[in-house]
Amino acid sequence: MNRLRNISEFLALRRNTSLLLVALVLAGTGEKLWLGFAPKYIETLGGTVLIIGLFDALQTFLGAIYAYPGGWLTDHWGQRKSLLLFSVISVAGYILVLLWHHWLALLLGSFLFLAWSALCCRCRRRFPSSPLRCKAAGIRWASACNP
DSSP: OHHHHHHHHHTTOOHHHHHHHHHHHHHHHHHHHHHTTHHHHHHHTTOOHHHHHHHHHHHHHHHHHTHHHHHHHHHHHOHHHHHHHHHHHHHHHHHHHHHOOSHHHHHHHHHHHTHHHHHTHHHHHHTTTTTOOSEETTEEOHHHHOO
């Protein structure tokens, strides 16, 4: 038990940081797993090749656009509040797709559920480093303490 505590102190793992890490890994993995099947799902719902291409373009475009407001909100609201807001936005997109079985729902919902990974980018990078001290074992962790 002492050895486990030493390892967790060395890696700067706290209970909330570890739980957040597990949640982010599971959510990110789930998102990436099903997005690979989204074009086939759009095709099954009656979407054309143009709609599938539009969905892929939206993925790329929204990933680039949502990063800036996500960073701004994280800086102004704090990590926990903004992460909670981004998660609620994402869940709203998944609920839309779940309740309305149409390719248009997937395109409209993509504005919501694709926002999670891009909006949370700043939160994911900043939250685990917040409990770290800037000096650990004689090494300055400047990149971890000042994201």
